[in-house]
Amino acid sequence: MNIIKRPSNDHFLDTYRKEIVVLHGTAGGSEIGAHTTLDKPDKVDVPYLIARSGTIVERFDPKYWAYHTGKSGICKISIGIENVWWGWVNKVGGKFYSWTNKEVPADEVIELPTFCGKRHYHTLTQEQIYSNYWLILQLKKRFPTLKEVNTHTKYSNMRYDFPPLFPDIEYLKTALTASPIEDRFNVS
Numbered sequence: 001m002n003i004i005k006r007p008s009n010d011h012f013l014d015t016y017r018k019e020i021v022v023l024h025g026t027a028g029g030s031e032i033g034a035h036t037t038l039d040k041p042d043k044v045d046v047p048y049l050i051a052r053s054g055t056i057v058e059r060f061d062p063k064y065w066a067y068h069t070g071k072s073g074i075c076k077i078s079i080g081i082e083n084v085w086w087g088w089v090n091k092v093g094g095k096f097y098s099w100t101n102k103e104v105p106a107d108e109v110i111e112l113p114t115f116c117g118k119r120h121y122h123t124l125t126q127e128q129i130y131s132n133y134w135l136i137l138q139l140k141k142r143f144p145t146l147k148e149v150n151t152h153t154k155y156s157n158m159r160y161d162f163p164p165l166f167p168d169i170e171y172l173k174t175a176l177t178a179s180p181i182e183d184r185f186n187v188s
C-alpha cells in the first residue's frame, strides 16, 4: 500500500495535538470531482482522500489542519479522511439514483434504518475499507495521541456521512485500539 501525494494549499499551517480521526464521504462519485471541490480556496480540506479503487491521496501533511467538521476546535485536533461515496440514493422504479440523478448499481446500494429521511445508501468498496483501516494504523504510529475514530455525523446530525449501522464503521473504529494480532488484515 502506498500513498500518492497531490499537494493542496487550502489549509492552516499551525499544529495541534491530534486526538481524533474523522471519516467523511464526499457525496460524489468521482475522485477528480472531490479534488476540485476540496481545491476551492476556502480552508475546507482534508489531508486524505480515498478513491473507490482504494487509492489513498495525501493532499497535505496531516500535522496541519483545515475545516472539515465546521467546528474549529474539533478540526484542529482531528485528521479528516474523505471517501469517494455518493451518500444516500433514491429508489425509483427498482433502480437507484444519486442526488445528481446518476444511476448507482444496485449491488453498490445498502438499505439501512431510516436516517434523516433516507434509507438507501451507496456502499464503500472493500478496497476503501482496507485503505481506511491501513491508513488509520499508519496514523496511529505517527500520532500516538490519537484516541478515537468518529464519523462526520457525530459532529452534525444533518450530515449523512455516515449513518448509524453503516457497514464496517465500527470495525474501522477499532483500528486505533486493536493490537496487531487482532487486525483483520495483515498489514504493516
Ligand SMILES: [Zn+2]
Residues within 6 Å of the ligand: 023, 024, 025, 068, 152, 159, 161
Ligand atoms: Zn463530511
